[in-house]
Amino acid sequence: MDAKESCEISISGQIVKAAEYGATILTDREFPLDQVITIFSPIVSDDEVPKPILARVVATAKSGEAFLIAVAFLGSTKKDLTSIRVWLRKNYVSMSGAAGGNPR
Amino acid sequence: MGLKILHFGHDTALSKSLQAYSPRTVNGLQVFPASTYEKFISLLEKESFDAILVEAFNDKPLPENWISLLTKKHPNLKEPARVAFLYIAATADDGLLRTVLDRGYTDLIAPPVDLSILLQKLQLYMRDKRF
Numbered sequence: 001m002d003a004k005e006s007c008e009i010s011i012s013g014q015i016v017k018a019a020e021y022g023a024t025i026l027t028d029r030e031f032p033l034d035q036v037i038t039i040f041s042p043i044v045s046d047d048e049v050p051k052p053i054l055a056r057v058v059a060t061a062k063s064g065e066a067f068l069i070a071v072a073f074l075g076s077t078k079k080d081l082t083s084i085r086v087w088l089r090k091n092y093v094s095m096s097g098a099a100g101g102n103p104r
Numbered sequence: 105m106g107l108k109i110l111h112f113g114h115d116t117a118l119s120k121s122l123q124a125y126s127p128r129t130v131n132g133l134q135v136f137p138a139s140t141y142e143k144f145i146s147l148l149e150k151e152s153f154d155a156i157l158v159e160a161f162n163d164k165p166l167p168e169n170w171i172s173l174l175t176k177k178h179p180n181l182k183e184p185a186r187v188a189f190l191y192i193a194a195t196a197d198d199g200l201l202r203t204v205l206d207r208g209y210t211d212l213i214a215p216p217v218d219l220s221i222l223l224q225k226l227q228l229y230m231r232d233k234r235f
Contacts (some may be wrong), residue, residue, distance in 0.1 A: 020221050021221045021228070054205075075201035076196070077195075077196045077197075081218070
């Protein structure tokens with residue numbers, strides 16, 4: 001049957017840079033500037049459960065066959081910022097270790 | 105040239121904090137506080153701003169579509185000189201965030217305002233501006 005109902009379509013991407021205020025994501029789709037998207041990622045979580053966070057696309061660039069999109073996180077609460085900081089600290093340490101860096 | 109910020113709030117605490125942060129930025133900040141509707145409108149008419157911060161309490165008397173009305177009246181507020189409209193609320197939740205985005209605000213900020221994050225976000229919103 002024919003239908004007329006709204007839906008949400010999710011696509012996958014990879015966060016390649018992260019900060020408290022936003023992130024850069026590698027994806028196979030280009031997003032228009034200013035588009036507001038919902039990101040599901042462990043970078044913002046609620047008791048270790050990924051929490052959806054709204055983000056605004058602020059820059060896009062082509063990277064080979066893919067696209068890099070820079071986003072700013074919107075409406076971050078104190079709890080969200082704490083979650084992002086914990087994620088950044090944890091991943092900074094693990095990436096330093098993986099690269100052979102001294103974690104001290 | 106420094107970043108010009110209009111702050112519409114019931115007190116000047118955030119304006120003072122931002123102004124005090126100015127020496128830590130490359131080109132400085134100029135913060136214009138407005139605590140009354142009349143002063144807010146008068147500053148909007150007289151100056152051009154890079155960012156407009158409006159506290160929830162002060163937003164109440166403004167028309168729901170004031171950002172749309174303002175950008176229609178002053179088309180130069182759009183590209184290439186982008187203006188960020190930030191809504192400052194006591195608490196943030198998904199429903200309020202979606203409401204303020206629908207009304208044309210760029211972002212919602214909830215206290216305690218981290219000035220470093222706020223200014224880095226403004227830089228992202230204005231894209232090519234540096235401060």
